Amino acid sequence: MKYLELYFRKVFTVDLRALGIMRIWLAGIVLTDLAIRATDLEAHYSNMGVLPLHVLHQHVWLPYLFSFHAMSGLWQFQAVLFALAAVFAVCLLLGYKTRLSTILTWLLLLSLQNRNPLIGQGGDDLLRMLLFWGIFLPWGRFYSYDATRKPPLSDTSVSTSYFSAATVAYIVQVGIVYVSTALLKDSPEWHTDGTALYYALSLDQILMPGGRLIYPYPELLRVLTLGAYYTELLLPFLLLIPFYNNFFRVVVVVVLVGFHIGISLTLFVGLFYLINIASVVGLLPRPVMDWIDRRLLSSFRRPYTGQFQHIFKRLRQPSLLSVRVSLNRPLAPRHLLSQLRNGFVAVALLYCVWWNLSGTHLPLYKLPDSSRWFGYILRLDQHWGMFAPIVFRDDGWYVLEGHTASGKSIDLNQQGKKVDEAKPASVMALFKNDRWRKYSENYLFVSNAYMRPYYCNYLMRRWNENHPDQPITQLEVVYMKEPTLPDYQVPTPTREVLCICANEPEK
Structure with missing residues (x-):
């Protein structure tokens, strides 16, 4: 038992300064995500958009979910x-009331994601899981406002190492993302044929300039495919090696950062790569953080002094209104609360591991459906099926064919130009952001046919509101389907009408 405890401490101890950087990075991502989503308040979160509340509850909603954003269909309510x-994300970034800020940021993120699951992607799952584990991590000990509130201590008396059930959960979560996605990629195109990257880069909807450069080289794509697969499958196990632990952690961080930068240069994945890079920042070992602290953060390196005192000096002035709640007796002894917290984290972690393994083809006892309510309530549900088990084949582009009262046909996707079904120079440029790209991908599936009339009517209404001099009376959402063929064969696009809506223009 003693050796097991020593092993766990060796493998799952983290540096608090690295957690502080991860906290700041994740808070910045939350703010960026909010800024991107805010450009589509009406479209994605109101009853006037593509997913009204009654449609959400009828087709997508699960009885265990919750959402403050689903309390009203007004975009103004969403704006509030x-x-x-x-505000809470800024507090998290600054490390002000860090644990409370983490809880509130996590709750509102869950609420937001539950309001419109049709625009979600794998990075959203990882973001909410990192915030969830962050509730139980002391990632406000360094580089935070909270740290400046503590009594001044000498640098030598400040311990930067930390171990708990939450650090185990955090590191296991990082590893299981990659191992799970590798286990789900059980098709020959990933681990024998090596053609998965060829098919991925054939998708014009997500092809980035870096992908265009390497696409013509099949042997290179095969090597990169196999390299990506075995990196995801094997690399996380380096984190479990108890000797040379600092070295192996640096290897994992460097490889995964390079891996996700490479993805971002070749494929349009939104914030996915930034979230994944943020997830491994907390793994940086103490020697690396000592160097970063000394060379890059010299004026900030003392957590209770340095520049943080100047930055937060005014915030620490007595306020006109303050509320203080104190208890004569704690609700429970401190050691008991710590045990309860660690016990809950351990249960949640085992549940997450079981959930992930149940989605694979491993011969294991699967998580019963009757037990999934716990995962849905806290949104511990996870699925890391990025390009798994096979890469999506039905590539193509949208033509939003509007018809005016005079009989003219225009393409709303091309700012009202004459309809031309030829392939655009950049299919990816047709999407405002990755949320719309994901929505358009889900729009194709027959199981999501209920989505189609709401998107069609939304586009038609918005066009007529913004172009009163050129209103349309009918709109056809057309998908020019161009399935990916092997060996660089060029398919002939086929025209598929996914939805038609019509009305009379106002006079």
Whole structure:
């Protein structure tokens, strides 16, 4: 038992300064995500958009979910919640009331994601899981306002190492993302044929300039495919090696950062790569953080002094209104609360591992459906099926064919130009952001046919409101389907009408 405890401490101890940097990075991502989503308040979160509340509850909603954003279909109500979430995210970034800020940021993120699951992607799952584990991590000990509130201590008396059930959960979570996605990629294109990257880069909807450069080289794509697969499958196990632990952690961080930068240069994945890079920042070992602290953060390196005192000096002035709640007796002894917290984290972690393994083809006892309510309530549900088990084949582009009262046909996707079904120079440029790209991908599936009329009517209404001099009476959402063929064969696009809506223009 003693050796097991020593092993766990060796493998799952983290540096508090690295956690502080991860906290700041994740808070910045939350703010960036809110800024991107805020450009589509009406489209994605109101009853006037593509997913009205009654459609959400009828087709997507699960009885265990919750969402403050689903309390009203007004975009103005959503704007208030967005502003509130931004305030809490700023508090998290500054490390002000860090644990409370983490809880509130996590709650509002869950609420936001539950309001419109049709625009979600894998990075959203990882972001909410990192915030969830962050509730139980002391990531406000360094580089934070909270740290400046503590009594001044000498640098030598400040311990930067930390171990708990939450650090185990955090590191296991990082590893299981990659191992799970590798286990789900059980098709020959990933681990024998090596053609998965070829098919991924054939998707014009997500092809970035870096992908265009390497696409013509099949042997290179095969090597990169196999390299990506075995990196995801094997690399996380380096984190479990108890000797040379600092070295192996640096290897994992460097490889995964390079891996996700490479993805961002070749494929359009939104914030996915930034979230994944943030997830490994907390793994940086003490020697690396000592160097970063000394060379890059010299004026900030003392957590209770240095520049933080100047930055937060005014915030620490007595306020006109302050509320203080104190208890004569604690609700429970401190050691008991710590045990309860660690016990809950351990249960949640085992549940997450079981959930992930149940989605694979491993011969294990699967998580019963009757037990999934716990995962949905806290949104511990996870699925890391990025390009798994096979890469999506039905590539193509949208033509939003509007018809005016005079019989003219225009393409709303091309700012009202004459309809031309030829392939655009950049299919990816047709999407405002990655949320719309994901929505458009989900729009194709027959199981999501209920989505189609709401998107069609939304586009038609917005066009007529913004172009009163050129209103349309009918809109056809057309998908020019161009399935990916092997060996660089060029398919002939086929025209598929996904939805038609019509009305009479106002006179």
